[in-house]
Amino acid sequence: MAPVLELRGITKSFPGVLANDSINLSVEKGKILALLGENGAGKTTLMNILYGLYKPDKGQIFINGEEVAIQNPSDAIARGIGMVHQHFMLIPVMTATENVMLGVEPIRYGIFLDKAKVAKRILEISTQYDLEVDPNAYISDLPVGAQQRVEIIKVLYRQADILILDEPTAVLTPQEVEGLFKVLRSLVANGKSVIFITHKLKEVLAIADTISVLRGGKVVGTLNTKDASQEKLATLMVGREVNLVVKKKPATPGGVVLSVKDLCVRDESENLIVDRASFEVHAGEVLGVAGVQGNGQTELVYALTGLAHVLSGEISIMGKPLHHSSPRNILERGVAHIPEDRQRHGLILPFPVHDNLVLCTYYQPPFTKGLDLQQKIIIETAEKLVDQFDVRTPNVFVPVSTLSGGNQQKVIVAREFSRPIKLLIASQPTRGLDVGSIEYIHSRIVEKRDEGTAVLLVSPELDEIIALSDRIAVMYKGQIVDIVPAERVNKAYLGLLMAGVKSKEALEMAPTTSMEEVDRVT
Amino acid sequence: MENVSPPKPAVSENKQGGNSKEKKRNGSKLFQTLLVPVLALLTGFIIGAIVIALSNDAVIASYRNIFRDPGAALAATWSAISVAYGSLFYGSFGSVTEIFHSIQTYYSTGDSKAFLLAIYPFTESLTTVTPYILAGLAVAVGFKCGLFNIGAEGQFGIGALCSAYVGYAMHAPWYIHLPLALLAGAAGGALWGAIPGLLKGLTGAHEVVTTIMMNYVSFRLSDWLLNGPMKASGFRPLTPVIDNSAMLPQFFPDPLRLNWGFIIALAIAFLVYWFLFKTPIGFEIRAVGANPDGARYAGMNIVKNFVLAMTISGALAGLAGAVQVLGVDHWVGQGFSSGYGFDSIAIALLGQSHPLGVVLAALLWGTLRSGATNMQLNAGVPIEIISIIQGLVIVFVAAPAVIRWIYRIRAISTQTTVLTRGWGK
Numbered sequence: 001m002a003p004v005l006e007l008r009g010i011t012k013s014f015p016g017v018l019a020n021d022s023i024n025l026s027v028e029k030g031k032i033l034a035l036l037g038e039n040g041a042g043k044t045t046l047m048n049i050l051y052g053l054y055k056p057d058k059g060q061i062f063i064n065g066e067e068v069a070i071q072n073p074s075d076a077i078a079r080g081i082g083m084v085h086q087h088f089m090l091i092p093v094m095t096a097t098e099n100v101m102l103g104v105e106p107i108r109y110g111i112f113l114d115k116a117k118v119a120k121r122i123l124e125i126s127t128q129y130d131l132e133v134d135p136n137a138y139i140s141d142l143p144v145g146a147q148q149r150v151e152i153i154k155v156l157y158r159q160a161d162i163l164i165l166d167e168p169t170a171v172l173t174p175q176e177v178e179g180l181f182k183v184l185r186s187l188v189a190n191g192k193s194v195i196f197i198t199h200k201l202k203e204v205l206a207i208a209d210t211i212s213v214l215r216g217g218k219v220v221g222t223l224n225t226k227d228a229s230q231e232k233l234a235t236l237m238v239g240r241e242v243n244l245v246v247k248k249k250p251a252t253p254g255g256v257v258l259s260v261k262d263l264c265v266r267d268e269s270e271n272l273i274v275d276r277a278s279f280e281v282h283a284g285e286v287l288g289v290a291g292v293q294g295n296g297q298t299e300l301v302y303a304l305t306g307l308a309h310v311l312s313g314e315i316s317i318m319g320k321p322l323h324h325s326s327p328r329n330i331l332e333r334g335v336a337h338i339p340e341d342r343q344r345h346g347l348i349l350p351f352p353v354h355d356n357l358v359l360c361t362y363y364q365p366p367f368t369k370g371l372d373l374q375q376k377i378i379i380e381t382a383e384k385l386v387d388q389f390d391v392r393t394p395n396v397f398v399p400v401s402t403l404s405g406g407n408q409q410k411v412i413v414a415r416e417f418s419r420p421i422k423l424l425i426a427s428q429p430t431r432g433l434d435v436g437s438i439e440y441i442h443s444r445i446v447e448k449r450d451e452g453t454a455v456l457l458v459s460p461e462l463d464e465i466i467a468l469s470d471r472i473a474v475m476y477k478g479q480i481v482d483i484v485p486a487e488r489v490n491k492a493y494l495g496l497l498m499a500g501v502k503s504k505e506a507l508e509m510a511p512t513t514s515m516e517e518v519d520r521v522t
Numbered sequence: 523m524e525n526v527s528p529p530k531p532a533v534s535e536n537k538q539g540g541n542s543k544e545k546k547r548n549g550s551k552l553f554q555t556l557l558v559p560v561l562a563l564l565t566g567f568i569i570g571a572i573v574i575a576l577s578n579d580a581v582i583a584s585y586r587n588i589f590r591d592p593g594a595a596l597a598a599t600w601s602a603i604s605v606a607y608g609s610l611f612y613g614s615f616g617s618v619t620e621i622f623h624s625i626q627t628y629y630s631t632g633d634s635k636a637f638l639l640a641i642y643p644f645t646e647s648l649t650t651v652t653p654y655i656l657a658g659l660a661v662a663v664g665f666k667c668g669l670f671n672i673g674a675e676g677q678f679g680i681g682a683l684c685s686a687y688v689g690y691a692m693h694a695p696w697y698i699h700l701p702l703a704l705l706a707g708a709a710g711g712a713l714w715g716a717i718p719g720l721l722k723g724l725t726g727a728h729e730v731v732t733t734i735m736m737n738y739v740s741f742r743l744s745d746w747l748l749n750g751p752m753k754a755s756g757f758r759p760l761t762p763v764i765d766n767s768a769m770l771p772q773f774f775p776d777p778l779r780l781n782w783g784f785i786i787a788l789a790i791a792f793l794v795y796w797f798l799f800k801t802p803i804g805f806e807i808r809a810v811g812a813n814p815d816g817a818r819y820a821g822m823n824i825v826k827n828f829v830l831a832m833t834i835s836g837a838l839a840g841l842a843g844a845v846q847v848l849g850v851d852h853w854v855g856q857g858f859s860s861g862y863g864f865d866s867i868a869i870a871l872l873g874q875s876h877p878l879g880v881v882l883a884a885l886l887w888g889t890l891r892s893g894a895t896n897m898q899l900n901a902g903v904p905i906e907i908i909s910i911i912q913g914l915v916i917v918f919v920a921a922p923a924v925i926r927w928i929y930r931i932r933a934i935s936t937q938t939t940v941l942t943r944g945w946g947k
Contacts, residue, residue, distance in 0.1 A: 305819075307818060307819065326821065326823065327818060327819065327820075327821045328821030328822070328823075329821075330821075331820075331821045332821075337819070339819055344813070344815045344816065345815050345816055345818075345819040346816065346819065347813070347816055348809050348812045348813045348816045348817070349812070349813060349816075350812050350813075351808075351809065351812060355805070355809075359809070359816070359820040360820045360821055362802055362805055363802040363806075367802075368801075368802045371801045371802070371803070372800060372801065373800055373801060373802055373805060375800070
């Protein structure tokens with residue numbers, strides 16, 4: 001039987017770059033194909049071609065053995081191709097039903113919307129595929145995992161047979177990822193086919209039937225999951241052997257650099273989002289803050305860096321208290337901050353690379369003399385940093401927005417690390433980055449730690465926390481529920497704490513005697 | 523990492539050839555920046571020509587007989603358009619031959635009258651351009667900080683009133699009086715701009731709303747001042763004429779009104795450029811404008827920059843009013859500003875908020891305005907046609923996709939040249 005979808009020799013070039021180079025892919029009916037590749041490997045372009053957003057320069061697309069020309073997304077939908085985007089295309093003030101019927105509204109008596117019919121169909125779909133969703137819930141009230149289920153229902157409602165999921169796990173908690181995998185399995189059991197795009201090796205191995213690895217616009221390997229291993233995939237993906245394990249010596253902690261006592265912070269809607277948090281970070285150690293996203297980590301970091309108001313409690317850096325200090329004041333006291341949202345906070349996107357590299361120090365000598373910005377010195381410094389931190393950019397004059405995510409992050413790291421710092425606050429420092437960049441940034445953070453910098457690492461990815469931290473704090477509903485040394489860590493225990501189980505009960509449920517081997521793979 | 527794009531050798535090569543690469547980059551960037559405004563202008567004139575032809579009785583009449591005499595119809599169309607644009611051009615720049623002959627006359631007879639008459643249209647154009655440069659810069663500075671200052675009109679009016687007051691109420695030697703009058707104008711505008719800036723910074727009130735409201739306050743305030751405290755004796759609501767010592771000196775004798783205001787405007791444009799692009803304060807303003815969250819993260823004070831940018835913006839608009847009063851009008855009357863503040867929004871847009879662009883856009887705007895009078899006189903084409911052309915140009919500049927569509931130009935693809943981007947962004 002012909003594969004449900006086959007791509008032959010797809011080639012697409014943009015000025016100056018060959019995004020797809022004679023790509024061959026095929027998806028069998030009822031199977032999951034994982035498309036693995038780093039950012040910029042050409043996954044985006046390929047899927048946009050399949051979804052009719054780009055026209056290929058060369059190549060053919062076959063659906064059920066029949067050659068098709070896909071001119072636009074409606075063509076793709078008509079051919080049974082459905083796409084679930086990484087950033088959901090939902091309208092928050094509408095209900096799940098209303099979102100699903102958007103664009104294909106059924107009409108009753110000529111003018112009335114037939115919502116009931118859609119709701120009924122949603123319930124049918126959700127029972128058939130294990131997609132639990134309340135049709136009448138407003139999107140804004142739904143957790144991220146449920147929003148994703150609405151997106152999948154939207155696609156199924158339009159009778160898609162081939163589902164493309166673009167980095168679907170990037171926004172999910174570990175539990176939600178499990179839920180998604182269950183849904184995917186039930187989809188393929190019902191005869192649907194899935195293309196799963198990701199750069200996370202573990203997920204690929206857990207869910208895919210076959211894996212195609214893309215690098216530099218080419219398919220560098222297609223293998224069955226049973227023949228694949230993390231090391232093999234990583235090597236294919238990056239094109240060289242990758243160190244998946246973060247190498248680090250035991251920490252040699254020094255004095256207290258950051259001390260937080262009973263910190264309370266309110267969020268924008270005046271809810272107490274950080275609730276009496278207390279902890280200390282010592283020089284030369286990494287304190288990891290684990291927790292499901294939205295449990296106050298973001299606001300904790302904002303409060304520490306002066307971006308949010310402190311309601312009560314005390315923060316001191318090197319023994320000196322921080323009282324409603326401005327962000328600049330805090331920066332000048334030797335705090336570096338790798339922000340969670342690099343495009344919103346970390347960079348001025350339209351500005352050239354060189355300006356972004358001096359974004360925190362432009363007003364100090366030698367970059368400013370009197371009222372004059374020293375353009376020459378700024379450019380020289382920037383060129384040095386670009387070299388030193390291996391930022392891939394044609395030159396330092398291009399807008400930083402033209403760089404890939406990994407290189408944008410390197411710009412931030414270069415800027416923050418080039419200042420004399422005592423405390424590094426890294427918030428999701430590898431979010432959305434490829435394996436190569438993750439490896440690089442992790443090793444840089446460990447390097448800083450070894451130089452004696454205190455590091456506060458915040459990340460919802462437990463693997464990252466475990467790989468880098470010397471001590472691990474778990475945050476749940478704004479409270480630090482426990483702090484444990486990393487060498488005695490128990491993943492199951494941490495997972496239970498993150499899910500809100502009290503530390504005593506969690507110990508009973510995951511006793512330390514059954515401690516599993518620490519998985520230091522990211 | 524030999525397989526990750528771009529390859530490392532290419533990077534270092536680029537760095538070595540940094541200088542020439544940079545020049546090339548600047549060259550094509552300049553071309554890209556100018557392409558849309560220039561085509562917008564061209565398109566505006568073409569549509570303007572159609573409107574001129576359609577509103578001309580002779581042309582319409584000739585088209586009734588188009589099948590019998592198509593040549594006459596085309597000739598009538600051509601003559602209507604060429605007479606209109608010809609007199610527009612003459613009104614804006616004068617005639618090159620006249621200027622040339624008048625110079626000859628001056629050298630042979632020593633009589634400068636003909637020369638002054640010949641350059642009159644051009645000097646008038648530059649005189650008209652002057653307030654547009656300053657007011658355009660005002661709006662551009664706001665744009666650079668991410669603020670839409672619609673209040674240039676009100677700031678212009680307040681600036682004019684302040685400098686007029688200093689001009690007639692104080693008496694001092696020119697080297698004190700004139701700078702003081704200019705400063706008063708800038709200060710008045712600065713105050714009028716700072717208030718919306720403060721409101722925005724401290725309370726989050728949107729500057730579009732507050733500047734519009736400040737405009738109304740300034741209109742009514744000036745009505746009251748011109749009918750009361752600042753009214754000169756007589757029936758009409760006017761201020762007294764300012765002292766000679768407060769007037770900006772003219773380059774030529776009357777009726778050529780071109781004065782030092784033009785030079786001041788050019789100098790200020792350069793100063794604004796230097797300030798925005800070469801000083802740390804300007805760097806901050808631009809950073810706040812491009813990404814306030816990022817600027818705050820980097821330690822910049824958003825409130826301070828909002829207030830500063832609005833104050834500078836207001837000061838520039840106020841200075842525009844001052845220069846107009848001290849250089850051209852010498853008194854202030856009701857309805858004085860006649861839309862300078864609003865036109866300046868268009869000029870800042872057309873100039874892409876860059877000081878050099880603003881100067882060029884203001885030159886264009888002012889010369890068109892100035893030439894339009896002559897067009898109305900000589901060709902009988904209503905002055906409003908210029909407003910149509912200007913309006914079209916702005917629409918095209920604001921919606922560059924239209925121009926790209928008309929001329930089949932591809933969008934600037936700076937994004938795809940070197941590095942592709944990952945999913946989702």
